[in-house]
Amino acid sequence: MKEIIRASYVIGRRDFTAIIFSKAFIFFLLGPLFPLIVGIAAGALGGQVARDSAAPVIGLAMSAEDTQAIMTARDALSQQLGKGRFPDMKVLAVSVGPEPLDPRALLQDKRSGLAAVYSGSLSAPVITGTQGSIRRWQGEMALLTGYANSNGAMTLPDIERDIVQKSSSDAKQIRVLTGQAAQTLLFMLTMLLAGMVLSNLVEEKSNKIIEILAAAIPIDAVFIGKLFAMLAMAVVGICVWFAAGFAGAMALGGGMPSMPEPAVGWPIFFILAVIYFTMAYLMLGSLFLGIGAQAATVREVQTLSMPTTMMQLVIFFFAMYTVTKIGQPIEQVASIFPFSSPFAMIARAAQVETLWHHGVAIVGQGLFALLILRISVWLFRRNVMKSGKKVKKDTSEARKLFGLFPVGR
Amino acid sequence: MTAAPHTAMHANAIEARGLVKEFDGFRAVDGVDISIPAGSIYGILGPNGAGKTSMLRTLLGIIDPDDGTRHLLGSDKPISKSHLVGYLPEERGLYQSMRAVDTIAFMGALRGLPLKEGARKGRELLEDAGLGKAADKQIRQLSKGMAQTVQLMGTIVHDPQLIVLDEPFSGLDALNQAKLEKMIRAQAEKGVTVLFSTHVIAHAERLCERIAIIAHGRISFDGLVSDARDRLRPQVHLETENRDGPWRSALPRETEAEGNWWHFTLPESGVEPLLTALVEGKAGVRSLSIERPGLHDAFVAIAGEAVAAEMARDNAAGEGKLP
Numbered sequence: 001m002k003e004i005i006r007a008s009y010v011i012g013r014r015d016f017t018a019i020i021f022s023k024a025f026i027f028f029l030l031g032p033l034f035p036l037i038v039g040i041a042a043g044a045l046g047g048q049v050a051r052d053s054a055a056p057v058i059g060l061a062m063s064a065e066d067t068q069a070i071m072t073a074r075d076a077l078s079q080q081l082g083k084g085r086f087p088d089m090k091v092l093a094v095s096v097g098p099e100p101l102d103p104r105a106l107l108q109d110k111r112s113g114l115a116a117v118y119s120g121s122l123s124a125p126v127i128t129g130t131q132g133s134i135r136r137w138q139g140e141m142a143l144l145t146g147y148a149n150s151n152g153a154m155t156l157p158d159i160e161r162d163i164v165q166k167s168s169s170d171a172k173q174i175r176v177l178t179g180q181a182a183q184t185l186l187f188m189l190t191m192l193l194a195g196m197v198l199s200n201l202v203e204e205k206s207n208k209i210i211e212i213l214a215a216a217i218p219i220d221a222v223f224i225g226k227l228f229a230m231l232a233m234a235v236v237g238i239c240v241w242f243a244a245g246f247a248g249a250m251a252l253g254g255g256m257p258s259m260p261e262p263a264v265g266w267p268i269f270f271i272l273a274v275i276y277f278t279m280a281y282l283m284l285g286s287l288f289l290g291i292g293a294q295a296a297t298v299r300e301v302q303t304l305s306m307p308t309t310m311m312q313l314v315i316f317f318f319a320m321y322t323v324t325k326i327g328q329p330i331e332q333v334a335s336i337f338p339f340s341s342p343f344a345m346i347a348r349a350a351q352v353e354t355l356w357h358h359g360v361a362i363v364g365q366g367l368f369a370l371l372i373l374r375i376s377v378w379l380f381r382r383n384v385m386k387s388g389k390k391v392k393k394d395t396s397e398a399r400k401l402f403g404l405f406p407v408g409r
Numbered sequence: 410m411t412a413a414p415h416t417a418m419h420a421n422a423i424e425a426r427g428l429v430k431e432f433d434g435f436r437a438v439d440g441v442d443i444s445i446p447a448g449s450i451y452g453i454l455g456p457n458g459a460g461k462t463s464m465l466r467t468l469l470g471i472i473d474p475d476d477g478t479r480h481l482l483g484s485d486k487p488i489s490k491s492h493l494v495g496y497l498p499e500e501r502g503l504y505q506s507m508r509a510v511d512t513i514a515f516m517g518a519l520r521g522l523p524l525k526e527g528a529r530k531g532r533e534l535l536e537d538a539g540l541g542k543a544a545d546k547q548i549r550q551l552s553k554g555m556a557q558t559v560q561l562m563g564t565i566v567h568d569p570q571l572i573v574l575d576e577p578f579s580g581l582d583a584l585n586q587a588k589l590e591k592m593i594r595a596q597a598e599k600g601v602t603v604l605f606s607t608h609v610i611a612h613a614e615r616l617c618e619r620i621a622i623i624a625h626g627r628i629s630f631d632g633l634v635s636d637a638r639d640r641l642r643p644q645v646h647l648e649t650e651n652r653d654g655p656w657r658s659a660l661p662r663e664t665e666a667e668g669n670w671w672h673f674t675l676p677e678s679g680v681e682p683l684l685t686a687l688v689e690g691k692a693g694v695r696s697l698s699i700e701r702p703g704l705h706d707a708f709v710a711i712a713g714e715a716v717a718a719e720m721a722r723d724n725a726a727g728e729g730k731l732p
Contacts, residue, residue, distance in 0.1 A: 003489075010518045018506070207503070208500040208502025211498040211500060211502065212496070215471050216496070217488070217519055382473070
């Protein structure tokens with residue numbers, strides 16, 4: 001054990017310094033900026049698109065008096081309920097020549113640009129449109145018509161406001177959001193680091209260094225050293241990000257935003273987040289190391305790791321799905337299943353005060369990470385380091401589809 | 410030879426019995442029995458693909474055997490003795506962005522040498538090899554030969570008791586091959602066991618006291634180089650003035666005639682009865698030479714013509730730059 005720790009330290013130290021002093025680390029530090037920039041750009045673009053796209057317009061095909069009454073009601077209620085509450089309106093003629101206006105025909109005319117047509121009279125109004133349009137605007141038009149029918153007699157009471165900082169509903173909702181945010185952060189970091197540790201191993205295999213390492217120290221130590229070097233690098237990165245975030249917040253003069261406390265309290269939540277991140281990373285990292293050890297080329301690594309990445313994505317979505325289902329069987333499954341457990345448990349920490357669950361989960365996750373590591377090492381020692389010419393037992397095995405089905409000689 | 414600079418000595422540095430290693434149903438190592446005496450220079454001879462590398466990896470504990478036992482420096486857990494072992498794999502690999510001196514120190518650290526001590530010794534080794542100026546250069550800035558030398562220094566920086574070199578001469582020019590031979594001899598003089606694999610017989614012939622000949626994962630011969638040679642009788646090359654006479658009956662039946670030249674294996678009875686018969690039979694001996702078989706001849710005899718031809722092809726295609 002002492003030798004494994006010593007050897008892991010030698011590997012970890014080498015990898016850590018190599019990464020920290022490489023250009024790749026700068027990109028790692030800048031990593032969170034990319035989704036942020038993309039998010040801001042996408043948001044701005046989406047907003048612009050939404051503004052540029054045509055707002056829904058309701059055509060008013062009523063008598064002049066009724067139309068005027070609706071427009072007056074719209075102006076009056078918009079002051080109290082907000083301008084965006086009601087759609088734009090276009091006044092239409094009640095009839096075209098001797099024929100009454102046909103709302104259906106009007107809606108089919110692509111040039112009209114109308115979402116719905118409001119016709120009839122204030123006492124018997126008719127709204128014509130798609131089911132979606134009707135569902136969306138029926139209530140608003142009824143409100144306007146009711147106000148118009150009252151001739152201004154209908155008033156909205158002035159409600160006294162008694163504002164509190166938070167409600168139990170708000171706190172619950174925000175705790176769910178905190179859990180989801182923590183899950184997402186954990187997942188992104190885990191995938192990023194596991195991917196980096198995999199690349200690192202593949203690089204060493206292609207550099208032929210792995211044999212020197214395997215001959216000198218136990219493979220367990222090689223894997224552990226690599227995993228912890230990457231973890232240490234992540235810790236440095238997280239510290240830099242937090243420091244930058246704090247400095248940014250201070251520079252902007254806002255200070256740190258006050259957020260509702262997770263169920264277990266912020267300090268424990270942070271500690272648990274770090275532990276669950278470590279566990280998720282150790283499990284996935286060990287799995288990726290096992291895959292990397294089996295693969296001979298970068299292409300093979302990509303092929304082998306893609307299903308694992310996809311599977312991890314599914315597991316992450318599964319854990320996300322259970323955030324609002326604390327205590328239900330599905331959430332318990334997510335908490336027990338090793339790969340989803342860190343994500344499910346951090347969401348649990350945001351919403352449930354109980355701590356002993358976390359102790360059990362952490363021990364379980366640790367043991368599972370160790371098991372994967374042992375399997376990866378065993379597979380490495382069993383299957384890797386083949387050399388020399390390979391004599392085929394049977395020439396019919398020369399070519400196989402998917403490596404399984406003979407397809408001729 | 411002086412004693413090895415380490416702890417307890419074992420009669421055999423490496424000992425294996427019935428070692429088997431299969432890859433996808435193919436037996437790379439097929440029931441190998443081998444004993445490598447401590448303090449010897451031991452060569453593993455065989456063509457590419459014979460199973461040399463797989464055997465070395467199995468002996469060193471890099472991979473586990475499917476069957477059989479192995480003891481390295483007295484331990485059946487070879488990796489536990491790695492601090493006493495230096496290993497240069499056939500496929501050379503170094504961190505390209507690491508400095509030469511750091512590379513040597515790192516390789517020493519892997520085998521338990523403190524980094525500072527490794528760096529100090531690394532500089533010394535580089536200075537001794539005339540590569541002092543390369544100490545602070547990154548590996549990628551060095552020539553292939555220099556990088557290989559750095560790796561070799563990383564293999565010996567921790568003063569191992571056993572040095573295992575897999576095809577150490579491949580990729581080296583004649584000058585560096587000679588330097589490597591010198592280094593191997595120097596290590597052996599310190600009492601270090603040196604085990605190396607090669608498919609170039611000349612290296613083994615110059616360096617080794619003992620060899621193993623391996624083909625198709627099996628060991629065909631394991632013993633002294635002289636024993637391998639002694640498996641063949643010396644060859645006699647005789648030139649006579651006369652082509653016929655009573656002396657002809659003294660020549661063995663399988664003698665090959667080539668004009669006035671006669672080539673045959675020295676009879677069991679030795680050279681004296683032959684000489685007497687030639688003189689008394691008035692053969693008119695112009696020249697007579699008795700040639701002791703080389704390791705190549707012994708290899709052909711032991712491993713078979715096919716394996717020898719395979720090895721010759723490897724040499725021609727590859728790296729055997731020294732005769």
